[in-house]
Amino acid sequence: xxxxxxxxxxxxxxxxxxxxxxxxxxxxxxxxxxxxxxxxxxxxxxxxxxxxxxxxxxxxxxxxxxxxxxxxxxxxxxxxxxxxxxxxxxxxxxxxxxxxxxxxxxxxxxxxxxxxxxxxxxxxxxxxxxxxxxxxxxxxxxxxxxxxxxxxxxxxxxxxxxxxxxxxxxxxxxxxxxxxxxxxxxxxxxxxxxxxxxxxxxxxxxxxxxxxxxxxxxxxxxxxxxxxxxxxxxxxxxxxxxxxxxxxxxxxxxxxxxxxxxxxxxxxxxxxxxxxxxxxxxxxxxxxxxxxxxxxxxxxxxxxxxxxxxxxxxxxxxxxxxxxxxxxxxxxxxxxxxxxxxxxxxxxxxxxxxxxxxxxxxxxxxxxxxxxx
Ligand SMILES: Cc1cc2nc3c(=O)[nH]c(=O)nc-3n(C[C@H](O)[C@H](O)[C@H](O)COP(=O)(O)O)c2cc1C
Numbered sequence: 627x628x629x630x631x632x633x634x635x636x637x638x639x640x641x642x643x644x645x646x647x648x649x650x651x652x653x654x655x656x657x658x659x660x661x662x663x664x665x666x667x668x669x670x671x672x673x674x675x676x677x678x679x680x681x682x683x684x685x686x687x688x689x690x691x692x693x694x695x696x697x698x699x700x701x702x703x704x705x706x707x708x709x710x711x712x713x714x715x716x717x718x719x720x721x722x723x724x725x726x727x728x729x730x731x732x733x734x735x736x737x738x739x740x741x742x743x744x745x746x747x748x749x750x751x752x753x754x755x756x757x758x759x760x761x762x763x764x765x766x767x768x769x770x771x772x773x774x775x776x777x778x779x780x781x782x783x784x785x786x787x788x789x790x791x792x793x794x795x796x797x798x799x800x801x802x803x804x805x806x807x808x809x810x811x812x813x814x815x816x817x818x819x820x821x822x823x824x825x826x827x828x829x830x831x832x833x834x835x836x837x838x839x840x841x842x843x844x845x846x847x848x849x850x851x852x853x854x855x856x857x858x859x860x861x862x863x864x865x866x867x868x869x870x871x872x873x874x875x876x877x878x879x880x881x882x883x884x885x886x887x888x889x890x891x892x893x894x895x896x897x898x899x900x901x902x903x904x905x906x907x908x909x910x911x912x913x914x915x916x917x918x919x920x921x922x923x924x925x926x927x928x929x930x931x932x933x934x935x936x937x938x939x940x941x942x943x944x945x946x947x948x949x950x951x952x953x954x955x956x957x958x959x960x961x962x963x964x965x966x967x968x969x970x971x972x973x974x975x976x977x978x979x980x981x982x983x984x985x986x987x988x989x990x991x992x993x994x995x996x997x998x999x
Contacts, residue, residue: 633941634934634949634965638681640891640925641851643725643799645681645948648941649962652929652952653684653729653804653856657980658987659701664689666701666711671718673988676959678724684856684894684950685715687731687804690789693782694810696737696747697760699981703728703789709796716797727800727854727891728793730786733759734810735771735819736866748772749813750820750827757808757866760980768866779826779836782810787843790853800852800891803840807861807868807896811837815877818867830873830880837881841888854927855885856894860907860914863900870907879921886923892948893922897930915945934965960992969993 638645658670677683689695689702702708712728719726735749738759749755749771758765774782786803793801805811813819814836820827826835837855844853859878860870885893895918902911910917915928928946937949955961956974964971970993978986 632934632938632965634937635962636941638948641849643682643851643891645725646679646723647681647962648948649681649937649965650927650948650950651677651680651683651955651961652950653686653802654952654956655686655697655700655980656987657697657699658983660699660983663705663707664695664700664702665705665707666715668714669984669988670701670711671714674715674726675718675722675724676988677955677961678719678722679960679962680724680955681948681962682799683719683724683726684802685712685726685728685798687729687806687809688789690730690732691782691785693742693748694732694734694785695741696733698762700731703730703792703796704785709792712793712796712798716799720797725799727802727852728789728796728798729802729804729856730789730793731804732782732786732810733808734813736768736808736813738766738768740766746770746772748774748778749810750774750822753819753821753867755808755813755819755866755868757864757868773822776824776826783836783839783843786840787847790844790847794847800854801844801848802891802894803844803853803855805837805855805857807858807865811840812857812865812868815874816868817871817873818869830877834877834881834884838884841885841890845888850889851891853888854891854894856896856929857881858896858930860898860902860905860910861896862898862905870905872906874907875909878918882918882921886921888924890924892925892927893918894927894929894950897928899930915940919945934968956986957990958993959990964993967993967995969995 737747
């Protein structure tokens with residue numbers, strides 16, 4: 627039976643962008659740029675086009691410069707070939723009436739010399755993040771990186787700006803800065819990985835400075851309503867030593883207050899995947915999204931573990947404006963239709979999440995159903 631009262635299915639406006647619904651496809655690294663130039667392929671265009679009924683698609687995390695690389699077969703957006711490859715993707719999505727933002731990523735110290743012609747990765751401080759890098763030879767432990775000079779930090783900010791420009795040329799509708807746990811930006815935010823004593827280290831203001839310098843640079847290229855940022859403030863697993871610390875809560879309060887003046891497309895927050903009791907962010911256990919809602923005055927996108935039911939609920943209660951879905955989009959290209967007609971969801975095959983060409987990528991069928999009016 628058709629359900630017309632689902633908030634997830636309502637239209638939503640961001641500046642002059644009209645979203646068909648409030649179901650967003652979250653970024654999913656799928657490792658299908660299997661060519662030396664890390665160029666998006668026609669297969670990737672088909673994959674994204676299959677998912678164009680989402681209100682907005684966020685591209686997989688995409689390298690903004692050669693120094694940003696740190697995971698196998700992930701595409702970039704820093705060469706003309708890559709920009710031209712992305713044009714195929716954005717056109718395919720637009721032809722199906724969809725919208726797509728480019729997610730700009732830099733992995734910083736969590737990279738590996740195998741991706742950097744043998745050079746050491748660089749990060750805020752010479753501290754091993756103690757994670758693992760998925761290299762062409764399999765998973766390898768991260769090493770002690772080099773500390774970025776201030777000039778290199780300034781250059782990195784320019785690299786974000788250039789990638790944002792390239793995303794515009796490639797036909798994207800906007801950009802999302804990838805500041806999810808483990809990436810370069812959270813490496814600056816974390817007390818464990820940032821022990822600098824210059825303007826980018828020490829106080830909360832200094833450690834967060836790079837966030838605003840990146841956004842200031844990107845908003846010179848894009849209207850602020852086409853720029854977003856994604857954080858996972860409380861990630862505990864797979865992030866090595868970059869786990870939440872005693873300053874995480876005040877750090878995000880500071881960031882959110884300042885971001886409230888940016889009029890961004892949205893602030894994207896991934897929720898906790900684990901119980902927070904006994905951690906330095908325990909206070910967020912029972913009021914996670916409402917805490918961020920309270921401290922941020924703009925549009926909020928909620929993520930992690932949402933279902934049709936919980937997604938509708940968080941929108942209905944007004945704690946978020948948009949909900950993004952990651953894993954559910956892998957095996958359900960028609961996720962919006964499945965929500966609309968209350969159809970069951972398919973399970974994705976984890977063996978093909980990060981590799982497999984079309985297998986486990988573009989071969990998930992749409993649901994077969996009869997519409998009962
Ligand atoms: C296969 C896979 C790849 C992912 N790649 C990215 C990525 O490139 N960028 C990002 O911000 N998050 C990435 N994520 C996290 C998702 O965007 C999302 O935050 C997470 O899956 C939680 O949402 P869900 O419970 O709806 O799946 C990835 C998740 C999965 C399962």
